[in-house]
Every structure is written in C-alpha cells, then in structure tokens.
Amino acid sequence: MKLYDYPKSGNGYKARLLLAQLNQPYDYIPLDILRGETRTDSFLQKNPNGRIPLLELDDGTFLPESNAILFFLAQGSRYWPSAxxxxxxxxxxxxxxxxxxxxxxxxxxxxxxxxxxxxxxxxxxxxxxxxxxxxxxxxxxxxxxxxxxxxxxxxxxxxxxxxxxxxxxxxxxxxxxxxxxxxxxxxxxxxxxxxxxxxxxxxxxxx
The missing domain is CATH 1.20.1050.10 (Glutathione S-transferase Yfyf (Class Pi); Chain A, domain 2)
Structure with missing residues (x-):
C-alpha cells in the first residue's frame, strides 16, 4: 500500500499510527500542501477532492478521508470492536x-x-x-x-x-x-x- 500524506498532518498521522500498530508495511509519499502538491493534475486524478491522507491499496484502489481509512484498516483487528x-x-x-x-x-x-x-x-x-x-x-x-x-x-x-x-x-x-x-x-x-x-x-x- 501507499500512503500519500503531509508529514505535519494529524489526519495523516491517524493512518500512520494504525498502520504501525498493525505492523503493516506501506510506502510513504509525503506531499507539501503549502506548495499545492495535492492540487496537481496527477494527484487530483487520484483524489478529486485534493486532500490528504490518501491510501492507495494494493489493487490500485484509492481511499481518501482519514477516518474511512481507519475504519478500513481496523477491520478484523483488536482496534475495531465486534459488538x-x-x-x-x-x-x-x-x-x-x-x-x-x-x-x-x-x-x-x-x-x-x-x-x-x-x-x-x-x-x-x-x-x-x-x-x-x-x-x-x-x-x-x-x-x-x-x-x-x-x-x-x-x-x-x-x-x-x-x-x-x-x-x-x-x-x-x-x-x-x-x-x-x-x-x-x-x-x-x-x-x-x-x-x-x-x-x-x-x-x-x-x-
């Protein structure tokens, strides 16, 4: 998987924290939001909303929104309750x-x-x-x-x-x-x- 993120972002940190606690390897791709790096044509093709974090799954699917990423990654783990x-x-x-x-x-x-x-x-x-x-x-x-x-x-x-x-x-x-x-x-x-x-x-x- 690949995580597109701004290093100072708390929203991106949520995903990094869970990925680490799941011991899940991933490629980290830092983007500078202050320089407009999430507003380029290439990034907007991945996420038309132009925001980070963005998780690229192994099959090429792009999943934006930090809490949606948490929900997806936590399934079947101790971090997502069964009840x-x-x-x-x-x-x-x-x-x-x-x-x-x-x-x-x-x-x-x-x-x-x-x-x-x-x-x-x-x-x-x-x-x-x-x-x-x-x-x-x-x-x-x-x-x-x-x-x-x-x-x-x-x-x-x-x-x-x-x-x-x-x-x-x-x-x-x-x-x-x-x-x-x-x-x-x-x-x-x-x-x-x-x-x-x-x-x-x-x-x-x-x-």
Missing part, C-alpha cells in the same frame, strides 16, 4: 472528531503553528471562535473520560486514535491541556500502547 453497539459508539466518536473537534482544534493549530495567521482584528476573532469551540470539544472529552480509560468499551480503539491525533498537539493551537486532567491521563495511556509512533514518524514497524 454492534460498540461499533456504533466508535463511529459516534469518529463523527464527533470530524464535526466538533478537528475543525476547531486542528484549524487553530494550523493557523498558529504551520501556516501562520495575519494579526488582524478579523483573523483574531476567527481564531478566538475556533478556540472557544475547541475548548467545548475538549470539555466533552473530559466529561466522557471520567472513570473510564478509553472512549469505547474500556479499551483502545480507532476512536482513541482519531481523537488523539490532534488532541496531543492541541497546545500548538493555543489550548491548555493541563486544564483537562482526564484528557491528559488518557493521552498518556494512548502513548503507552504497543507499536505507538509519534507524529514525526511515518514508517510502519514492519517497513
């Missing part, structure tokens, strides 16, 4: 991550630590709104993690991977993680999982 309700709960948190969490926490991080944001009253207002909504998402996570180690079924699943990706670097978006002790303890538990790799790593354990 129907727990499967639905994993999906619940994947949807939460993409609707309430990532658009706010990841965007604030991108503006402050990757692309930069021009210091204007309008931009500062946009950032403040993203940070407010990001803190609301962290509060939801903080409440849910009270007296439970992981998000679904008391065990580590792709729900944790999806939420970990941008939460663990939320400080780069101006969020104070020490304000969320349950979240902070959960981050430590995720780091302690077998096969864990950091955001800066992009080779699977078997590569």
């Amino acid at each position: 129907t309700l727990e499967q639905a709960q994993v999906l619940q948190w994947l949807f939460f991550e993409q609707y309430s969490h990532e658009p706010n926490i990841a965007t604030a991080r991108f503006w402050l630590s990757i692309k930069g944001l021009e210091d204007t009253p309008f931009n500062n207002g946009l950032l403040a709104q993203k940070q407010k909504q990001g803190r609301a998402a962290l509060e939801v996570m903080e409440t849910h993690l009270n007296n439970r180690p992981f998000f679904v079924g008391d065990r580590y699943t792709i729900a944790d991977m999806a939420l970990y990706a941008y939460t663990h670097v939320a400080g780069e978006g101006g969020f104070t993680l020490s304000d969320y002790p349950n979240v902070s303890h959960w981050l430590g538990r995720v780091c302690g999982q077998p096969g864990h790799v950091t955001l800066g790593q992009w080779q699977s354990a078997a590569s």
Whole structure:
C-alpha cells in the first residue's frame, strides 16, 4: 500500500499510527500542501477532492478521508470492536472528531503553528471562535473520560486514535491541556500502547 500524506498532518498521522500498530508495511509519499502538491493534475486524478491522507491499496484502489481509512484498516483487528453497539459508539466518536473537534482544534493549530495567521482584528476573532469551540470539544472529552480509560468499551480503539491525533498537539493551537486532567491521563495511556509512533514518524514497524 501507499500512503500519500503531509508529514505535519494529524489526519495523516491517524493512518500512520494504525498502520504501525498493525505492523503493516506501506510506502510513504509525503506531499507539501503549502506548495499545492495535492492540487496537481496527477494527484487530483487520484483524489478529486485534493486532500490528504490518501491510501492507495494494493489493487490500485484509492481511499481518501482519514477516518474511512481507519475504519478500513481496523477491520478484523483488536482496534475495531465486534459488538454492534460498540461499533456504533466508535463511529459516534469518529463523527464527533470530524464535526466538533478537528475543525476547531486542528484549524487553530494550523493557523498558529504551520501556516501562520495575519494579526488582524478579523483573523483574531476567527481564531478566538475556533478556540472557544475547541475548548467545548475538549470539555466533552473530559466529561466522557471520567472513570473510564478509553472512549469505547474500556479499551483502545480507532476512536482513541482519531481523537488523539490532534488532541496531543492541541497546545500548538493555543489550548491548555493541563486544564483537562482526564484528557491528559488518557493521552498518556494512548502513548503507552504497543507499536505507538509519534507524529514525526511515518514508517510502519514492519517497513
């Protein structure tokens, strides 16, 4: 398989993390989104949406969208529960991550630590709104993690991977993680999982 990705992307990191924990070899193809490398004709033929991550399967099929990639790769593994309700709960948190969490926490991080944001009253207002909504998402996570180690079924699943990706670097978006002790303890538990790799790593354990 091939993974097309931007090395600083939390969405891409989700796929890298699961691939490593599955001990699944893959070829890593880094693309610079700031230079428009996902907007070239050749890449748009692979993913017309022009976004990373993009997983190319061995048969040549292209699978975009980070949480769809997690779902696909996790099938039959310990990271995807067998009970129907727990499967639905994993999906619940994947949807939460993409609707309430990532658009706010990841965007604030991108503006402050990757692309930069021009210091204007309008931009500062946009950032403040993203940070407010990001803190609301962290509060939801903080409440849910009270007296439970992981998000679904008391065990580590792709729900944790999806939420970990941008939460663990939320400080780069101006969020104070020490304000969320349950979240902070959960981050430590995720780091302690077998096969864990950091955001800066992009080779699977078997590569």
